[in-house]
Amino acid sequence: MTTDKDNPDNEVLCHCSGTKRGQIRALFLEGRDLEGISRWTGALTGCGGCEWDIEWYLKELKEEGAGAAPSSAAEPPAGDSPEAPAEES
Numbered sequence: 001m002t003t004d005k006d007n008p009d010n011e012v013l014c015h016c017s018g019t020k021r022g023q024i025r026a027l028f029l030e031g032r033d034l035e036g037i038s039r040w041t042g043a044l045t046g047c048g049g050c051e052w053d054i055e056w057y058l059k060e061l062k063e064e065g066a067g068a069a070p071s072s073a074a075e076p077p078a079g080d081s082p083e084a085p086a087e088e089s
């Protein structure tokens with residue numbers, strides 16, 4: 001049986017702000033960097049003792065994401081491109 005305590009997303013990485021691992025990952029996936037995550041959550045704005053842990057976790061996320069980046073997200077599927085609008089003359 002899995003409890004909330006067993007969920008690694010619930011691990012608090014910044015004890016000053018109460019920022020959890022899952023929050024950091026979600027903000028990273030939205031494209032925020034360390035500074036943006038800090039501004040959004042308040043992490044790194046207290047004692048600064050979490051800096052190493054959060055930087056390390058972001059490094060892990062970047063390495064994981066490097067191999068799984070969606071390459072076709074910005075391109076429409078083949079054969080599904082919109083037709084050019086008819087020109088009026």
Ligand code: FES
Pocket residue numbers: 013014015016017043044045046047048049050051
């Ligand atoms: S533990 Fe994050 S600022 Fe203190």
